Amino acid sequence: MxxxxxxxxxxxxxxxxxxxxxxxxxxxxxxxxxxxxxxxxxxxxxxxxxxxxxxxxxxxxxxxxxxxxxxxxxxxxGQWPVRRIMSRARGILRRLPVREPWASPSAVMPVSRFLLQDCR
Structure with missing residues (x-):
């Protein structure tokens, strides 16, 4: 072209x-x-x-x-299935300082919900 x-x-x-x-x-x-x-x-x-x-x-x-x-x-x-969104959330949380209370494994679901909004 x-x-x-x-x-x-x-x-x-x-x-x-x-x-x-x-x-x-x-x-x-x-x-x-x-x-x-x-x-x-x-x-x-x-x-x-x-x-x-x-x-x-x-x-x-x-x-x-x-x-x-x-x-x-x-x-x-929807570009990505839920498992890929969860994986992205875990990756983001792994890069954050662990001392932050909101960066615990229990924060995967809220971060995943935020990423899912980005995919719609």
Whole structure:
């Protein structure tokens, strides 16, 4: 995509640039979106709902569906399952000084709830 845009900037006419922005750019963005979705699907910790939603976007295979999934859909279904959120909470608490009373193992659930809000 960058090569095409640079070539147009170097030697393209205004009409060619406008045509590329209307047709070429969305197709190039869709290619990037497919790769982003494939990377997401490679994560073994994603939820089944997220895996299904990503598959639906790939099956639809329109630039609009791919972009919508990445910008909206993946957050609607929840990007991470609860076990991954709990793991993130434990990791955060491990990095905190143990002398803090709120950094005890019993604080995993409140921190997990906070992280879960971030995923919605």
């Amino acid at each position: 960058i090569g095409e845009a640079n070539a147009l900037l170097d030697s393209g006419t205004v009409e060619e640039m406008r045509a590329w922005l209307e047709t070429g750019y969305p197709l190039a963005q869709a290619e990037d979106d497919r790769i982003a979705i494939a990377r997401l699907l490679a994560d073994p910790d994603i939820s089944d709902a997220l895996r299904a939603a990503a598959g639906t976007a790939l099956d639809d295979n329109t630039p609009e569906a791919l972009r919508h999934f990445l910008e909206v859909g993946r957050y609607e279904v």
